[in-house]
Amino acid sequence: MHVVVAGETILPVGGSPRRPGDLAGAVLDLERAERPRWVWAETGEVYPALLGAGVRVSRCHDLALTESLLLAHEGRYGEPRSARAAHARLHGLPVPDDEPSVPGTLFAPEPLSAEAVAEVLADQLRRVEALPAPGRFRLLVAAESAGALVAAEMGHDGMPWREDVHDALLTDLLGPRPVHGMRPAKLQALADEVAAAFGHQVNPDSVQQLVKAFKGAGVALKSTRSWELKRVEHPAVAPLLAYKELARLYSFHGWVWADQWVRGGRFRPEYVVGGVVSGRWATSGGGALQIPKVMRKVVLADPGSTLIVADAAQLEPRVLAAMAGDVGLARAAGEIDLYSALARSFGGQRDHAKIAMLSAMYGGTSGDAPKLLAVMRQRFPRAYQFVEDAAKAGEEGRLVRSWLGRTSPPPSAGWREQVSGPEGGRAARDRGRFTRNFVVQATAAEWALSLLAVLRGLLPDPARLVFFQHDEVMVHCPLDQAEEVIAAVGAAAAEATRLLFGSTPVRFPMEAVAVDCYADAK
């Protein structure tokens, strides 16, 4: 059963609309009675208010996310994806551009009517059924929409973040919080050391000044990347490397960042579901997906609670084994340590197996890769051919799709022009590497999203998903729920595997541990 929510209106599809005085209350009643699939233009427009009112729903259909997936599959990548745009297209009306997702937008148009939302839904369901593999795409739509629910909930609940521990860590590394405009003491000391090494003032944040200063000292640099600096013999290098590391911490995850993103002991980032073309999530603020490892010690469970942290081991090669139906690779992927299982094929060395797999999935060509790829091709012909085909499609400007039907972007006009030019081979190979990786990364993202959706449904109250990063999840729950949540993670991984691949010999290990502190999880 589908039930539309638009503005203040609730419309059971096939029934009649009503405007309850208490929207959240009405949603809750219906959720308890019928557990419908809720349909709305965009989860971010509707769900946060429901969460604010204490209402959670189990399933939804997000029109904008679905439209985006459909348009890409239909070869119409980049057309406006909002429900409003989809509705306009249905009626041959002028199609509005998608609004940039900027907070405090200038225009706040009337929400689409519930009837219009229902029309767009019907059209989308029809288009899904017209696809070559509607069953898989239905799963993709459901998982993507469930992801939107999780993202909104994680934004609402937030990840535990101890502001006092964060402040102590920063003070330890940088010195006390400086007054505005000043560098923290330890950062300034390092900047002074750099200056002393050159014999004059240099802004260590300025690439230009650094390159010039090194040139003056007789050192020619192509860049100031740290791996290049490490090869240079000069007294400025050591303090400069230390400066770079700390400066990044200070500006990216320092006090100012905490002021903006941490409140009430919770870090509340803004996740963007499907924000990466491969289907991985992105963030539009807070940098939740780039938290440095050193910061993990700041993520601590509340007293009486615990963090359940789990990540999928070697997810991408397992996904490739399952997709390609490569018997040999699938057999190795039936083991917990896939690379050790593969090692025999590569002369007994685990490292060689790993390089071969990564090179196959990413298009690597350096070092031993060519030799090892030849082994890969001979021993695991179907897996090898699978990624080769994806690469070839990319080089020829064709589209590729994930297992469930997420579609790669088409090549740009600029690319087509480049390919016919003198540097054409390079541009073609670059896109080949992209599509080669796309089929694997996008399917891995689908597996992870499916896991997330299933796990969400298995969690006992008040356990909460608080973090999701590509192939890793974190749940915050009372101590006495730890075992149940750990079991739920394992069950969700098994179910995600079954949903995507049916019965496959490939295993997808997802080891969950209960920790007090995120830093203790690995």
Added chain:
DNA sequence: TGACCAAGCGCC
């Protein structure tokens, strides 16, 4: 002054 780009580096 604001818009935009490049460099650089964090995460998977």
Added chain:
DNA sequence: AAAGGGCGCTTGGTCA
């Protein structure tokens, strides 16, 4: 230990 692709985010620097 890393290799690849993907992203976000900040700073400095340029340009209109």
